[in-house]
Amino acid sequence: MAILETKKLTKAFGALTAVNDVSLAVEAGTLHSIIGPNGAGKTTLFNLLTGTFPPSSGRILYDGRDITGTPASRIAHLGLARSYQRTTVFPAFSLLDNVWTAAFATGNSWSGLMWRRTDRYPEVTERARQALSDVGLSSKSNQLAREISHGEHRQLELAIALAAAPRVLLLDEPAAGLSPDETRKMVALVRALKGRYTIVLIEHKMDIIMSVSDRISVMHFGSLIAEGTPEEIQKNPEVRRAYLGGVAA
Amino acid sequence: MKRPFILILVSIFLLPLVVRPAIASEIWIFAIFGLGLNLLLGYTGLLSFGQSTFFGSAAYVAGWLLKFYGINAFLALGIGVGVGAASAALVGYLCVQRSGLYFIMLTFALNQLFYFTAYQWTSVTGGEDGMPGIPRPVLLGIDFKDPLVYYAFVSVLFLISLYAMKRIVESPLGKILQAIRENEIRAEAVGYNVPRFKLLAFIIGGAFSGLAGVLYAMLFGIVPLEAISFVFSGNVVFATLIGGSGSLYGPVIGSFVFIWLSESVSTLWARWPLLLGMAFVIVVLFLRGGIVEAWSRFWLWRSSKQKN
């Protein structure tokens, strides 16, 4: 069953149609990748799914429910969490506080919101620690986010999304700017998360995509031009022409 | 007990020996005002340039009721807190959707609106002459006309305010407001309705301002027109930045320095704002964390020297 679905989703910025008539269905429990050249509209699609801005037209269904127009701050509570292509964390916070803030938001209850000390929420803290440990940052939990390396920032980015205990993870180029070694670790991490969450992955690196995806959708100038298994996508002539070019040939 | 708390307790006892009780009271009243502002400025990252709106509104309303209806002092304080919170809810509602310079200008403009209302409405506020004749009430048989007794009363309310603010900034709310300061977009994305939390910060800050406003009116027996003017709004921003907006105690230290200087130096030297201006420039250029940061840097420097 599709857990996340878009129907004829369109977003125009003035004359530019960044997302054009996209109908997409993500099956629960799968890893579904979205690829496409720079400026294809992949990040814009995520922005629509997470309520950063409303679509110009079309609908978004989550778990069979129409969530079109739901504001960004409600989306996390529905069980959709995202990581950003360009790292966006809380710089002056410790790593633990970064994930704690995300874990608290979607916690069972906000009782004591204005009064109880933050260290008196054992289950929130536990979830936050688990998220850090999932991405391998446990040993740095007391370090400030502004003091860690780029690679660690990418891990933290993912941990913040995990801390929300989501059902669906939207990952926007988690390996952006990573060294080959860091990239290998990130791929292993994404692979480890596969199955635990439904994952929608945007990525440019073809080898990663082909090895981890259950399904792949290809975007080009805002439109979906192909969808299928990694083998099907590799063979698709239109995809080769539009995107893979010399890489797959 | 923690060191800052002991320092504050000691200051509360020593201060009346050094300055007039009225000035000593003013310091802690202004500190309550600063605590409220700093929840917005230091924790949420919102520079409100209109805090006297809440301070002044509360002072006028409670002052009026004290003067003409002789209400109980606790009731007056409660009403002040309520008026401060309500006026902040109104102003906050109009301001939280804006950001940057627009936000600052709007808090200022609304402050001006309240100021001119008070200025024009002379039958109630007394306009430029202020609203005089506000009694300091008798409570539980204690006469607050004695300046030292009133000082004790103010000190206790200050300690309660400080404790309340400490709890707030160490609660999830404090964390969420700081998250908004650090990264509004991410705070929204992880599941917080940012405008609503900003509004909450306004209301809490307004409640503290209101409490300070009523205490101020009872201290001097008058609500001067300045109490709702941009001068007071500016002063509290000034004092908080000098003390250090990055910590809970910054506005307390700032109030201490600001009120003391303005009372002692101003009588000796009419151009004392020049001194404040210079202090301000130094803080903005070199010490974003104000006196609190200077202090901790000093200790870091000392301890590093001792190790060598």
Ligand SMILES: Nc1ncnc2c1ncn2[C@@H]1O[C@H](COP(=O)(O)OP(=O)(O)OP(=O)(O)O)[C@@H](O)[C@H]1O
């Ligand atoms: N908020 C916005 N306002 C105006 N134009 C935008 C906005 N966001 C994206 N665009 C434009 O929409 C198009 C699609 O951008 P988008 O970021 O979605 O591409 P992408 O597929 O994520 O590319 P990349 O692989 O480089 O990350 C681009 O031309 C971009 O300039």
Ligand SMILES: [Mg+2]
């Ligand atoms: Mg992108």
